[in-house]
Amino acid sequence: MLKEIEEEVRLTLNNENKVNEYKRNVINNTQGSPVAITISFDMSWSKRASGNRYDSLSRHALAIGVLSKSILVAIVSSKLCRVCSLAESDNEEPPNHCCPKNYDGSSKAMEADAALQLYITLYQHSNKNIVLKAVVTDDDSSMRALLRYKANIRKGRLPEVIPQPEWLADPSHRTKVVAKSIFLLSTLPMDSSTCTKVDVIRFKKYFGYMIKENRSKKISEIVFASKAVVEHLFNCHDYCNSNWCRPKKQLEGTDKEKGKELSTSFYRNKYNDAKLYNQIKKPIVHST
Numbered sequence: 001m002l003k004e005i006e007e008e009v010r011l012t013l014n015n016e017n018k019v020n021e022y023k024r025n026v027i028n029n030t031q032g033s034p035v036a037i038t039i040s041f042d043m044s045w046s047k048r049a050s051g052n053r054y055d056s057l058s059r060h061a062l063a064i065g066v067l068s069k070s071i072l073v074a075i076v077s078s079k080l081c082r083v084c085s086l087a088e089s090d091n092e093e094p095p096n097h098c099c100p101k102n103y104d105g106s107s108k109a110m111e112a113d114a115a116l117q118l119y120i121t122l123y124q125h126s127n128k129n130i131v132l133k134a135v136v137t138d139d140d141s142s143m144r145a146l147l148r149y150k151a152n153i154r155k156g157r158l159p160e161v162i163p164q165p166e167w168l169a170d171p172s173h174r175t176k177v178v179a180k181s182i183f184l185l186s187t188l189p190m191d192s193s194t195c196t197k198v199d200v201i202r203f204k205k206y207f208g209y210m211i212k213e214n215r216s217k218k219i220s221e222i223v224f225a226s227k228a229v230v231e232h233l234f235n236c237h238d239y240c241n242s243n244w245c246r247p248k249k250q251l252e253g254t255d256k257e258k259g260k261e262l263s264t265s266f267y268r269n270k271y272n273d274a275k276l277y278n279q280i281k282k283p284i285v286h287s288t
């Protein structure tokens with residue numbers, strides 16, 4: 001039994017008797033009531049030029065326990081074997097060898113396939129005593145489809161004895177997705193948009209911070225807080241919180257350095273930069 005998995009189970013259950021029961025079940029190959037853990041999943045590859053390249057021949061995927069932050073399962077998917085390729089080019093049968101080639105599908109589908117294999121591995125290696133409560137990952141719809149039952153969705157390949165996981169968004173990925181439209185604005189000529197790379201960096205920073213601060217709050221509170229991302233950038237602090245927003249703190253009169261002139265020159269202005277304000281607001285309104 002991997003000690004990393006045991007630690008994740010211990011942190012999930014937070015009850016030593018139940019942990020011992022889980023350990024007994026795994027050792028005796030009996031199925032008790034399964035422990036539902038949450039993992040973070042991602043796949044990396046050595047040949048990466050951008051987020052849109054999928055032509056890599058070998059990639060590795062990791063399942064990381066969100067409580068222990070340890071790697072619980074790792075998998076390497078490879079589409080290539082040098083020994084097999086050489087034999088094939090010589091039109092010969094390959095000799096007996098330890099073949100690393102374990103994947104035959106498209107490179108794009110590799111990540112979803114690896115996630116499915118990781119889940120099945122975790123389930124089987126724990127003698128059916130670990131299931132996934134949720135997976136934190138990027139917005140890969142093919143992965144979500146693959147880890148469902150065929151009865152529910154045509155692409156589903158999860159065996160029906162294994163419970164389907166829930167899906168949680170990876171905050172840094174979500175920030176990247178939302179900031180993408182702002183980034184595109186910054187690449188336009190100045191007469192189309194005055195958006196700069198600095199605006200993009202600020203937007204990403206504010207958005208990431210907003211998610212981090214509010215992720216466990218109610219949706220209505222998140223909706224309110226999310227308005228601060230653009231408004232703060234344009235020097236309007238109605239939606240900000242004085243815990244982190246200096247101008248707000250000054251307005252409330254709780255700033256220690258009260259009375260001291262605050263430099264606000266780095267903020268955009270809603271009226272002078274009205275076109276940019278509307279350009280930045282539009283994609284956000286559309287994406288919610």
Ligand SMILES: [Zn+2]
Pocket residue numbers: 081082083084085094097098099100101
């Ligand atoms: Zn081979």
Ligand SMILES: [Zn+2]
Pocket residue numbers: 232236237240241245246247248
């Ligand atoms: Zn503010």
